[in-house]
Amino acid sequence: MEKLVQKYYQKLDRTQLGRVRSLMDEIDWSNRFIGIKGARGAGKTTLLFQYILVKQLPTSETLYVSLDDLYFTENTLYSLADEFVNEGGKHLLIDEVHRYANWSSELKNIYDDFPDVQVVFTGSSLIHIEKARGDLSRRAVVYELFGLSFREFLAFSEISQFEKVTLEDMLTHHVEMARSIVSKIKPLAYFKDYLSYGYYPYFLENKDAYQQKLMETILIAMSTDLPPTYNLSYASIEKIKQLLYILAESVPFKPNITKLSERVGVSRNSLLDFLRYLEELRIVRRLYADTKGIGLLQKPEKLYLYHPNISYSLSYQDADIGSIRESFFISQLSVHHPIEYSTVGDFRIGKQLFEIGGKSKSQKQISKEQNAYIVADSIEIGHKNKIPLWLFGFIY
Structure with missing residues (x-):
């Protein structure tokens, strides 16, 4: 001892x-x-x-x-x-x-x-x-213990310290909140860095090696955590890696479980199990239209990578910006709020509806909805129901 x-x-x-x-x-x-x-x-x-x-x-x-x-x-x-x-x-x-x-x-x-x-x-x-x-x-x-929020990333990078905000306060006072933060820093100057390498604290050790370390961490988790828990063979682990490669090039998308299982070469039930394993490892996130009564064999409505950094680490081509935005939004909000897939906007949290997009995103898709918000990338300060995407990184 x-x-x-x-x-x-x-x-x-x-x-x-x-x-x-x-x-x-x-x-x-x-x-x-x-x-x-x-x-x-x-x-x-x-x-x-x-x-x-x-x-x-x-x-x-x-x-x-x-x-x-x-x-x-x-x-x-x-x-x-x-x-x-x-x-x-x-x-x-x-x-x-x-x-x-x-x-x-x-x-x-x-x-x-x-x-x-x-x-x-x-x-x-x-x-x-x-x-x-x-x-x-x-x-x-x-x-x-989740990865760093954008707010924590700013603090860990010694850029500035900010208090957490609640979703309820943000929806009502987002203009004042954003103006207060923008008066101290330029958040968009750091936001892309966070999306690329800011989710785990080990970015402080070596930013240039972060993507490689994240890739290695994911592979280690699949190879060492899954087999003893679920009695998986080496062949099954290789199938899960193949599935992850397919997802990394495709998310977000509405999965056709039958076609996806045929492409990977496993049964439908095995594929659903593999998706659950990847979510348990905090690599993939499954989203459902109704978060109540989700069964083990229920097909998810949409699949995402768990946080934006994974897109940059696993993608062998330029990461899709739409996927990055949506992955960021989910990763920040899901810490304290259950998120559902929506056929009208992108996401629903309780009675609120959110549509994610660039700074020119229009109100067309949610124009007939109440309690609906545009979450826009590449803007510092919003207006009325249009809120900057980066601000949701201050929720936790």
Whole structure:
């Protein structure tokens, strides 16, 4: 255990508080059992260490461990927790839980047997977290760390700090909001950069290598997270990669499941499963006309890449700007709002209808609709029901 403590101190000493995710303030840290899920590279490990610093946890009563450490080849997580508690430990932070075979059952036992210790765990495999959530639901409160919003990207890039806004306030006061922001920065000067490489914090390491790293992260997620969870063969993983390649060149589109399954060479049900796997990995997003009562074998109305950066990483030709705009809108709004596909405009959120387009987008398609809005790219400030696309990046 001494080596684990040394590694913990070394990582803690390298942690800085200059860039802290908004989720830090949204998590109720008074809970004794907290889970944080999120795609690879979202910043979960950094969040754990910043939690120690922000809340000023006593380092002698706190321990961080990653379950991919070689220590756990000969030691159990439960035995570590037992030793930690006996030495006065109060806060056990556990990273990469999906790397440990019996993590959910051992975490339950730790929670039940050591009532004076707080457990915070993270997992890069959202699939593993979701499959275990039923077992942990009566105990753990699970949050998701999404990629950076455009607002967070501006802060992490040290351009400017802004407060979050609500969708309701934006729809009513978007002109005033945009004018206030534009008086401080030129948002369009940074918006294209965000769309290209700003979703994950590791853009700070090397912007030029970001697309390559994102591609590698996606391939690793498919190759390592899917097979043990769904008992998939190497051949199935290759089929999923083929499907992703097809989607990257085609989204957004209304899928013909029969034709798509024939092209990939799998059954209809297998194709629907593959699409679900890709969404669980936060690579593809399925959109339905009605978000109520969605079944596992229900065909999605439309398919999108999960966030704009993926389009630039996977596309072997110029990324489609219409797809980029819509992917951005969904990625920002879906964090707090259920989004439905609409046959009139592009998207529906509750009673509001949204049509996405360029700065010259007309009102024609939504002219007969109430509570309808044009979301326009390449404009700084909107007018009446026409709102700048970039402003929706301030929702979270």
